[in-house]
Amino acid sequence: MIIIRHAWLNLKRNRYSHLKIGGFVLLILLVIFSMLQVYRIANAYFLDYREQAATVVKGVQDLNQTGQAAKLQQTDYEKLKNLSYVKRSQLTGQGIISSTLVQPKEGKSSVTAYSSLSTEHLKENYLSLTMLDNDSLKTLLTAKKEKLQGKLPLKKNTCVISRGLAEANNLKVNETILLGAKGQEQAVEIAGIAEFSTVEWLSSPNTILINWDTETVLQRNIMQPFLNVMFQLTSKKEIKKFVKDFKKMDSFKEYSLISQNWSQELFQSSQDTLDLLLNGLVAALILGIVLIAIVYQHSLKQRQDFYTLHLMGMDRKTLALSSSLESLLLILGVGLSGILISTQLSKWIIGEWLIKFQKNLMEQEPFVDWLLPHVEQVESRATALLLVGICLTILLLLVNLRIARIVHDPLQEVSKR
Amino acid sequence: MTEWVLTQVDYHYKLSEIKTLDAIQGSFQPGKSYQIYGAPDSGKTTLLALFAGLITCSNGSLTFAGRDLTSIDRNSYRGHEIACLFQESRLLKDSPIANLEMEILLSGEKIKLDKLKKVLLSVGLAERQLTIPLNKLTEKERQLVALAKLLAKQSAGLILVDEPESAFKECGVSLAMGKLRKHCLQHNKCLIFTTQTTQSVKFADELWGLNGGKLLFIKEQSL
Numbered sequence: 001m002i003i004i005r006h007a008w009l010n011l012k013r014n015r016y017s018h019l020k021i022g023g024f025v026l027l028i029l030l031v032i033f034s035m036l037q038v039y040r041i042a043n044a045y046f047l048d049y050r051e052q053a054a055t056v057v058k059g060v061q062d063l064n065q066t067g068q069a070a071k072l073q074q075t076d077y078e079k080l081k082n083l084s085y086v087k088r089s090q091l092t093g094q095g096i097i098s099s100t101l102v103q104p105k106e107g108k109s110s111v112t113a114y115s116s117l118s119t120e121h122l123k124e125n126y127l128s129l130t131m132l133d134n135d136s137l138k139t140l141l142t143a144k145k146e147k148l149q150g151k152l153p154l155k156k157n158t159c160v161i162s163r164g165l166a167e168a169n170n171l172k173v174n175e176t177i178l179l180g181a182k183g184q185e186q187a188v189e190i191a192g193i194a195e196f197s198t199v200e201w202l203s204s205p206n207t208i209l210i211n212w213d214t215e216t217v218l219q220r221n222i223m224q225p226f227l228n229v230m231f232q233l234t235s236k237k238e239i240k241k242f243v244k245d246f247k248k249m250d251s252f253k254e255y256s257l258i259s260q261n262w263s264q265e266l267f268q269s270s271q272d273t274l275d276l277l278l279n280g281l282v283a284a285l286i287l288g289i290v291l292i293a294i295v296y297q298h299s300l301k302q303r304q305d306f307y308t309l310h311l312m313g314m315d316r317k318t319l320a321l322s323s324s325l326e327s328l329l330l331i332l333g334v335g336l337s338g339i340l341i342s343t344q345l346s347k348w349i350i351g352e353w354l355i356k357f358q359k360n361l362m363e364q365e366p367f368v369d370w371l372l373p374h375v376e377q378v379e380s381r382a383t384a385l386l387l388v389g390i391c392l393t394i395l396l397l398l399v400n401l402r403i404a405r406i407v408h409d410p411l412q413e414v415s416k417r
Numbered sequence: 418m419t420e421w422v423l424t425q426v427d428y429h430y431k432l433s434e435i436k437t438l439d440a441i442q443g444s445f446q447p448g449k450s451y452q453i454y455g456a457p458d459s460g461k462t463t464l465l466a467l468f469a470g471l472i473t474c475s476n477g478s479l480t481f482a483g484r485d486l487t488s489i490d491r492n493s494y495r496g497h498e499i500a501c502l503f504q505e506s507r508l509l510k511d512s513p514i515a516n517l518e519m520e521i522l523l524s525g526e527k528i529k530l531d532k533l534k535k536v537l538l539s540v541g542l543a544e545r546q547l548t549i550p551l552n553k554l555t556e557k558e559r560q561l562v563a564l565a566k567l568l569a570k571q572s573a574g575l576i577l578v579d580e581p582e583s584a585f586k587e588c589g590v591s592l593a594m595g596k597l598r599k600h601c602l603q604h605n606k607c608l609i610f611t612t613q614t615t616q617s618v619k620f621a622d623e624l625w626g627l628n629g630g631k632l633l634f635i636k637e638q639s640l
Contacts, residue, residue, distance in 0.1 A: 009519070013511050308507045311469070313496020313523045410471040411430075411463060 006314075006322035011329060013305060021299050022334045025391065028288040029335060033342035033384050035281045038350050039274065040383070045354055046270050048373030049361065053267070054236045055087070056368055059229040059246065059255040072227055074212060076251035077133075083245060085238040086231050090367040093131035093215065095225040097208075098181045101125060101171075104164035104206055127165075127179075128204040129222060131215045136367050141194060141209075149173060150192030153210055157217060158191040160209040166193045179208070180221035188214065229255070232368050266360060285387075293394050300402045307406050316407045320400050327395045335388030339381060419482045419574055421445040421468060421607065423632070427476035428463055437463050439630030440477065447574055450598050450608035452621035454635070459627045461611035462503065465577045468609060470495045496523045500573035502563055504580050513537050513554075513562040514547045517569045524572050536569045537562070540596065541588070557587035564593045568600050576601060578610040581617050594620040 011018065072091075081089040103125065132140065134154050141148045141160065150173035153160045159179075161171065171177065171190055178185040188210070196205055210218070229252075233242055246252050309319060361370055405412070421444070428438040437460040445451055455461045466472045467479055470491030478485045486494065495501075500520075508516050517533040537547050540561045551559055563584065567576050576597060578584060585593035594610070598620045601608040610617065611627075618624065624635040 009511075009515075013509055013515075304507065305509050308509055309519075309523070310492075311471070311495070311501060311503070311507060312520055313492050313494075313499075315490075315492035411466055 003318060003321045003325060006309075006318060007325035007329065010305065010322060010326040014303065014326075017299055017302070018330055021296060022330060024295055025292055025331070026334045026338055026341075028292055029338035029387070029391070030342050030345065032281070032284050032288050032387065033338050034346045034349065035277065035284055036383060036387075037342055037346035039277050039281055041346065041350050042270075042277070042353065043274055045357075045373050046267065046274065049357075049370070050267055051236065052368070052370060055233045055239075056365070057231050057233065057239060057242060057246075058258045059231075059252060060258060061227045062254045062256055073249075073251040076249040077229065080229075080231065080242075080246065080249065080252075083242070085234045085241065087234050088135075088230075088232040088367065088369045089133075090136045090230040091131075091133045091212070091227070092136070092229070093212075093225055093227045094207075095129050095131075095222040096126045097129045097179050097218065097221050097223065099125050099127045099177070099179050101127060101165065101169050101177060103127075104162075104168040126223075128207040129179075129218075130207045130209050131212055131225075132209060134211050137209065137211055139367055141192070147195040148192050149194070150190070153191040153214065155191070156213040157187065158189045158210070158214060160192040160194050161190055162206045162208075163193055163195045165206045165208070166190070179218060184221055186217055186221065188218070230365075230367060266357075266364065270357060289390065289394065292391055293398065296395055297398050300398060306403055307410070310406055310410065316403065319407070320403050323399045323403060324396050327399050328392060331388060331392045331395055335385070335391065338388075339384045342384070343381075419447055421575065422480045423467075423477070424480070425477035426467070426474045426479060428460070428467065428472070429475050436475075436630045438467075438474075438632070441630075441632035443625065443632055443634070445575075445607050445609060447607045448602060448605045449622045450601055450620055451610070451623045451625060452618060453609065453611045453625045453627055453632070454615075455611065455613065455627035457613060460630060461627055462579050464627065464632070465501070465503070465579050465609065465611060468575060468577055469499050469501050497525055497572050498574050499577060500567045500570040500575070501577040502567060502579065502584050503577075504583055508551055508559060508562055508566070510551060512548045512550055513542060513565070516551070516562060517566055520566050520570055524570055526570075526572055533569055537565045540565045540568070541592075555587070560585050560588040560593070564588065564596065567597060571604075574606055576606055576608045578608070580612060581610050582612060582614055590616055 077089075077091050080086060134152075137152055137154065137160075141152055148160070150160070151158075159177075161177075166172070169177075171193075173190055173193055176187045176189050179188050180186050194209070196207070215222070231242065231246075233239060243257060246255075246257065306319060306323065310316075358370070358372075361368075423441050423443045426438055426441045427436050429436045441464075453461055453464065463472070467474060467486075470486055473487050473491075478487070480486070481489075481494065481498065509519060511519075514530070514533060514537065517537065518528055518530075521528050521533070534544075534547060538544065542558060542561055542565070546554060546558060551562065554562070567573075567578070578594075578597070581590055581594055594617050597608055600606070608620075610621070612618075621638070623637050626633045626635050
């Protein structure tokens with residue numbers, strides 16, 4: 001009880017200097033804890049996303065010697081899609097089609113992606129055409145529902161066109177357009193008009209979106225069709241099995257599989273930022289601990305009460321224990337406040353960053369089922385508590401050394417004054 | 418008998434071969450006051466530190482009531498038997514009353530707030546000054562608190578004051594030393610103070626000198 005009483009009296013007596021020291025330590029701990037939590041959370045997020053990205057396999061069509069792609073059997077794609085370990089899939093086709101429609105004047109040309117077109121072709125009206133399976137069409141267009149006017153092009157002979165193309169040709173929903181070369185035109189109904197925000201993924205902002213049923217009708221008129229597939233598996237372990245199953249399919253014999261590389265650029269820039277943060281964290285940690293030790297040592301030298309209490313008859317044990325308890329209470333208060341405040345602070349700091357990263361992922365790969373990572377805070381709190389423990393150890397060491405010095409050599413203290 | 422006896426006491430610092438105190442002898446009785454006169458660095462503070470039990474003799478012995486200080490719990494001895502003031506006023510960063518409370522608490526006595534207040538008022542502090550922090554008091558008032566601390570400790574048989582000319586410079590050396598001497602006579606306590614001047618000589622029953630590590634009895638005076 002006497003120890004607690006003296007510790008409390010010490011705290012009360014030195015409240016102003018403790019306030020200053022506590023504020024300084026809190027500031028340093030806030031910086032370190034916030035950096036630590038930002039690093040931990042961001043690292044866990046990116047690791048989780050990297051794991052998710054590792055379950056995605058893409059198949060890209062190899063062109064044959066004549067530059068034409070082999071015909072894809074829809075049934076082969078369906079078989080792969082229905083495999084138990086396939087979580088999501090996407091079949092995309094891109095091509096160009098002749099049309100009487102006028103290209104929007106502003107914006108990129110619809111045929112920029114087809115640099116192999118002859119100048120003769122360019123003089124005619126060619127439009128970019130994107131074929132998607134129904135599920136992917138739903139994902140692409142319903143995720144941005146506010147930007148779609150009308151319905152999804154799920155029925156045969158329907159399409160969705162861009163707002164730019166609709167305005168350039170004065171077209172409205174439910175009207176019919178003619179696609180295909182002269183004499184072979186096919187009438188296609190405009191089911192909806194959309195403003196595409198995922199232009200990074202689409203070949204052109206003015207592309208016409210159709211499903212594979214409509215593609216069978218327009219097949220003869222589609223020039224330079226180019227297909228690719230994407231499969232998201234339930235686990236990374238299933239990749240080997242999937243590769244075997246994929247290669248078995250006749251339709252995919254001319255396809256090359258790519259895994260992970262597609263996301264490397266995005267993850268690499270985040271990894272670079274994380275590495276930078278880690279270096280900063282290590283530097284802040286070392287500097288912080290040194291600064292705390294220097295400032296606390298200085299404040300201990302300014303304190304006269306250890307010597308005064310010793311003169312009054314307080315023994316070394318009581319002095320050391322009560323002062324240690326005082327330091328413990330101080331650092332616990334500051335440390336816990338630091339952990340609580342930095343948790344909120346780091347959430348605020350990291351929020352913007354992760355939202356931006358997630359948006360980039362969604363825009364780049366809208367058909368992958370990105371799950372929001374669940375990050376446990378326990379681990380970073382344990383590390384923060386470890387840091388509080390290190391600070392406490394340093395403080396206890398300094399305070400006990402100071403007391404030992406006073407008790408061991410009291411005349412030094414007398415001659416100082 | 419309760420007295421402090423120095424027998425062939427030597428003291429030298431750890432890494433020094435020069436003796437600060439060299440085979441000194443003396444006997445100090447309760448109810449009397451002693452002035453130890455000496456030049457700077459003559460070992461006056463070291464001698465007081467020996468009496469306070471802060472340090473121990475390198476050779477010889479210092480006994481209190483027949484017991485060698487090296488053989489007793491010196492912290493408890495200092496807390497109970499000694500009231501000391503080394504050079505500048507040493508007070509805790511608290512109110513005057515809290516300072517006195519702590520002094521009494523560590524002496525093991527029962528704290529009587531009324532008595533402590535009386536002591537503080539008797540040295541010249543005002544009622545409203547008793548509970549305000551020391552940093553809001555003047556240097557003179559802080560010196561009065563230090564004086565009150567010496568007077569408040571009933572259990573202390575020995576009062577040690579290092580350089581009263583400096584410790585009570587603002588509040589008045591005569592006033593402080595007069596009160597201390599009167600208090601010691603009334604309560605049969607021993608007062609030992611060290612000086613470099615003769616300013617406080619009238620408050621000492623015995624004059625001693627410290628020079629070259631030797632403690633010499635100069636004279637006894639009747640006041």
